[in-house]
Structures are given as structure tokens and as C-alpha cells.
Amino acid sequence: MNPHPTRPALVATSHGTSSPAGRRAVLGLVEAVRRRLPDVDVRDAYVDVQSPTPDDVVAGLAGPAVVVPLLLAPGFHVRVDVARAASAPGCVAAPTLGPDDRLVGALVRRLLEAGTQDADVVVMASAGSSDPVAQACFEQMARDLSVAIGQVVPLGYVGGTGRPLDDVVADVRAQNADRRVVVSSLLMAPGFFHDRVARCDVDVVSRPLLDADPADPRLVDLVVDRYATASAAQGALTGTG
Structure with a gap:
């Protein structure tokens, strides 16, 4: 039985890349987050180059969502793409991964x-x-x-x-x-x-933060914490926390 039937989906939103190695590396982090949160619907989304966009993912969800930018710093894509997706009813955006x-x-x-x-x-x-x-x-x-x-x-x-x-x-x-x-x-x-x-x-x-190796557990922790904090704030605002 799912102990959190109404937990928001996690829309893990990265920049996107044409590099096959880069795509595999990012998906490795998303998969690690998915394993860490087995009771959460974890989806991947991209603000450029790849699809689906966070808008498309959010539109296909039946319930609330937290858009977590897999980005190192705020910028154009956070202000525009992430903010637009998170403006949908029942959605909220988490902060970027950095600094941390x-x-x-x-x-x-x-x-x-x-x-x-x-x-x-x-x-x-x-x-x-x-x-x-x-x-x-x-x-x-x-x-x-x-x-x-x-x-x-x-x-x-x-x-x-x-x-x-x-x-x-x-x-x-x-x-x-x-x-x-x-x-x-x-x-x-x-x-x-x-x-x-x-x-x-x-x-x-040095190698980038993500590559062919399993994602550093600290990065997985960081994504999960960004989701948890935004989800708790969302629940407090809506009275569902």
C-alpha cells in the first residue's frame, strides 16, 4: 500500500544535450532519484535540445508536481521554462542545485x-x-x-x-x-x-559532476532534498501537507 498516495510528482528538469554520454549521465541521476523515492512518480524533462519539455510533462500529470531543476544555477531557463511549467495549478518549482x-x-x-x-x-x-x-x-x-x-x-x-x-x-x-x-x-x-x-x-x-559512473550519492541527496523542501512548502500552502 502506498503510504503517500498524494505525493506530488517530481519533474527532474535538465538542460538537455545532443551528447549521448551526457544524456546517459543525466538519466543515471534521474534513475537514482527514482530508486530513492519509490513512492513518487519521477519524470525527466528538458528545457532545450531534448524532449519532453517540463510544460509537456506537467500537462500530462493528473495531480500536483514539483519541478526540480537539475541545473547548477538560476538563469534564463529557470526564470522562463521552469517558472512557466511550475505556474500550472498544483505545481511548484524547487531551487536549482547550486550553490550547495x-x-x-x-x-x-x-x-x-x-x-x-x-x-x-x-x-x-x-x-x-x-x-x-x-x-x-x-x-x-x-x-x-x-x-x-x-x-x-x-x-x-x-x-x-x-x-x-x-x-x-x-x-x-x-x-x-x-x-x-x-x-x-x-x-x-x-x-x-x-x-x-x-x-x-x-x-x-576533472570529470563533470555526472558521467558513466553511478551518480554521486550527494547529488542524489541534493535532488531529493530540493523536492522534499518544495513539496513540504507546497503542502503547507494548500493545506495538504
């Missing part, structure tokens, strides 16, 4: 897996955004990673506005000619942006 200490923990894990050493210089790479709120979020995560690894981590972008990663790396190399440069990839999955990061003049690039 669990993301930082996953980034540190990736750096260790890549063989990063204490003498290395670490630079963070982000896809970037023209949205100032998103930029502030990326900058906060760079500061959080700086604290976690005990060195200042400059931030560079491979898209949107902000300082290009190539320029950041060039400056770091000029100031640290005898040290390896390692890029911490603040990207959700393999694809166009990670390919651009990999082409930078650096010694090591």
Missing part, C-alpha cells in the same frame, strides 16, 4: 579522482551565463571550493559572459610556470561545454 556544500564535496571528489596534488593550481570552469544571479552563484561555488581545498580558485567561463577560461588559465600559467594547472569542471555532464574545457591548455581536467 554537497556540490562542493562532489567537485573535491572529482579533483581527487583526477590525481590533483597539493602543489597544483586549480581553476574552476563553468558554462557561464549572461544572468547576474547565475554568475553570482558560480562565483560563490568558486569561493566555496577555495575554502574546501585551501587555495584561491579563479573562475573562468566557456560560454555566456564573464572572463573566458582560456584567459584565466593563461594568467595562472604566467604566475605559476613550474606548477600543474588543473581545471575543476563545474558542469553537470559530458557534452559541448565539457569538450571545450578539455581543449584548454591545462594539465588535467
Whole structure:
């Protein structure tokens, strides 16, 4: 018997990618969330490149839903696509995944897996955004990673506005000619942006947060917590919690 017959559906909404590896990586996270929440209808949705859209998924549901952005920071797609889907009756949007200490923990894990050493210089790479709120979020995560690894981590972008990663790396190399440069990839999955990061003049690039391996349990926890918090707030507002 289902102990939560009216629990809202979870619409896990990612950006979308044409990369088969990227698609598998994101679906791996969605599947892990589905296993963690066996009494919740977990659906995948995409704001670009892939289908279905979150609007389409929400329209096909018979009950309430929580749209959880599998995105690292707020920006255009959150303000437009996610907000539009969540404006349907009985729906609500959860915050993006970042910033959060669990993301930082996953980034540190990736750096260790890549063989990063204490003498290395670490630079963070982000896809970037023209949205100032998103930029502030990326900058906060760079500061959080700086604290976690005990060195200042400059931030560079491979898209949107902000300082290009190539320029950041060039400056770091000029100031640290005898040290390896390692890029911490603040990207959700393999694809166009990670390919651009990999082409930078650096010694090591960490893997994106999601790839062929099982999703980091911290990321699964983060998605589940975003859903639970938004669902509880939704219940409080409607009197169904």
C-alpha cells in the first residue's frame, strides 16, 4: 500500500544535450532519484535540445508536481521554462542545485579522482551565463571550493559572459610556470561545454559532476532534498501537507 498516495510528482528538469554520454549521465541521476523515492512518480524533462519539455510533462500529470531543476544555477531557463511549467495549478518549482556544500564535496571528489596534488593550481570552469544571479552563484561555488581545498580558485567561463577560461588559465600559467594547472569542471555532464574545457591548455581536467559512473550519492541527496523542501512548502500552502 502506498503510504503517500498524494505525493506530488517530481519533474527532474535538465538542460538537455545532443551528447549521448551526457544524456546517459543525466538519466543515471534521474534513475537514482527514482530508486530513492519509490513512492513518487519521477519524470525527466528538458528545457532545450531534448524532449519532453517540463510544460509537456506537467500537462500530462493528473495531480500536483514539483519541478526540480537539475541545473547548477538560476538563469534564463529557470526564470522562463521552469517558472512557466511550475505556474500550472498544483505545481511548484524547487531551487536549482547550486550553490550547495554537497556540490562542493562532489567537485573535491572529482579533483581527487583526477590525481590533483597539493602543489597544483586549480581553476574552476563553468558554462557561464549572461544572468547576474547565475554568475553570482558560480562565483560563490568558486569561493566555496577555495575554502574546501585551501587555495584561491579563479573562475573562468566557456560560454555566456564573464572572463573566458582560456584567459584565466593563461594568467595562472604566467604566475605559476613550474606548477600543474588543473581545471575543476563545474558542469553537470559530458557534452559541448565539457569538450571545450578539455581543449584548454591545462594539465588535467576533472570529470563533470555526472558521467558513466553511478551518480554521486550527494547529488542524489541534493535532488531529493530540493523536492522534499518544495513539496513540504507546497503542502503547507494548500493545506495538504
